[in-house]
Amino acid sequence: MNNEALNRLRWRRSICSSVGLLRLKAHPIQMSACDKVLLAFDFDHTIIEVNSDYHVRKLAPGGVIPHEIVALHSDEGWTKCMAEIFRYLHENSVKPKDILDCMSEVEFTSGMVELFENLNMEKVDIIIISDANSVFIDHILETNGRKNLFHSVFTNPAFFDENGRLSLEGYHVQDHCTLSTKNLCKGQILEDFITARRLDGIKYSLVGYIGDGMNDFCPGLKLSEVDLFFPRQGFSLVKYIQKMETEQGLKVRAELCLWNTGLDILEKIKEKRPDVIKS
Ligand SMILES: Cc1ncc(COP(=O)(O)O)c(C=O)c1O
Numbered sequence: 606m607n608n609e610a611l612n613r614l615r616w617r618r619s620i621c622s623s624v625g626l627l628r629l630k631a632h633p634i635q636m637s638a639c640d641k642v643l644l645a646f647d648f649d650h651t652i653i654e655v656n657s658d659y660h661v662r663k664l665a666p667g668g669v670i671p672h673e674i675v676a677l678h679s680d681e682g683w684t685k686c687m688a689e690i691f692r693y694l695h696e697n698s699v700k701p702k703d704i705l706d707c708m709s710e711v712e713f714t715s716g717m718v719e720l721f722e723n724l725n726m727e728k729v730d731i732i733i734i735s736d737a738n739s740v741f742i743d744h745i746l747e748t749n750g751r752k753n754l755f756h757s758v759f760t761n762p763a764f765f766d767e768n769g770r771l772s773l774e775g776y777h778v779q780d781h782c783t784l785s786t787k788n789l790c791k792g793q794i795l796e797d798f799i800t801a802r803r804l805d806g807i808k809y810s811l812v813g814y815i816g817d818g819m820n821d822f823c824p825g826l827k828l829s830e831v832d833l834f835f836p837r838q839g840f841s842l843v844k845y846i847q848k849m850e851t852e853q854g855l856k857v858r859a860e861l862c863l864w865n866t867g868l869d870i871l872e873k874i875k876e877k878r879p880d881v882i883k884s
C-alpha cells in the first residue's frame with residue numbers, strides 16, 4: 606500500500622472513530638464499532654470478463670499448452686499447473702512485457718465501473734479474493750485505473766524472477782476446507798478479514814459476496830441471513846449452490862441475488878442500502 610493510500614485509510618479510520626463516539630451517547634450498545642458495508646469480489650469472470658490464467662495461454666507457441674502441463678490442473682488447486690505454464694512460456698521466450706501487455710487487453714465486466722463509481726467509499730469497503738495471482742490482478746487494476754479502490758487484495762503471490770520468469774506461490778496451505786483449493790480458502794480469508802477489521806473498530810452491517818465459480822461457494826456459506834450472495838447467472842456457482850444443498854445439506858443462509866452485469870449488483874445494493882450509494 607502506498608503512502609497516499611495509507612493516509613487515506615488512516616483518515617477514514619479517524620472519521621469512523623468519531624462517528625463511533627457520537628453513537629456512544631445515543632446507543633451505548635453499538636458504541637465502539639463503525640458500521641460499514643463490505644463487498645468482497647472474486648476476480649476472474651467477476652471483476653473481469655475472462656479468466657486471466659486462461660487468457661495468458663494465448664502466448665504459448667500456437668496458443669497451445671502441452672497436455673502434461675494442462676493435466677496438473679485439479680480441483681485441489683492449479684498453482685502447480687500455472688507455475689509450469691509460466692515456466693513453459695519463459696522457455697519459449699515469452700518476456701515479462703509480453704505477459705503484462707496480454708493482461709492490459711483484459712477488460713472489466715460490463716457495469717463494474719458504474720458499480721464502483723456509484724458506491725460511497727466512505728461507507729463501503731471493497732476487497733478481492735481470487736485464486737489468480739498478484740501480478741495479473743495488480744496489472745489489470747492498474748491499467749483500468751482502479752487499483753486504489755480496493756481496501757485489500759487476497760491472492761496467490763507472484764513475481765518475475767531475475768530471469769524474467771513469472772514465479773508463483775500459493776496464498777496459504779490449508780487442509781481444513783474440502784470445498785476450497787489447498788492453496789486458498791476464500792471462506793477463511795473472508796472470515797479472517799472481517800475479524801481483523803472488527804478489532805480495528807469496523808463492523809460490517811452487510812456483507813455482499815460476488816462470484817461465479819465453485820471456489821466461491823465456501824465464502825457464500827460464511828454469510829448470514831442479513832447478507833447478500835451474488836452468484837453469476839450462467840456460471841457454475843449457480844448450479845453448485847443447488848447441488849450442495851440437495852446432496853450435502855449445505856445451505857447458503859444469505860439472500861441469493863443472481864447477477865449478469867455490475868449494474869444488477871448496483872441495483873440490489875441500491876434497494877438494500879441506498880445510504881451507501883452516492884447521491
Ligand atoms: C486456472 C484457474 N485460474 C483461476 C481460477 C479462478 O480464479 P478466481 O478465483 O479469480 O475466479 C480458476 C477456476 O477454476 C482456474 O481454473
Ligand SMILES: [Mg+2]
Pocket residue numbers: 647648649650651816817818
Ligand atoms: Mg471466478
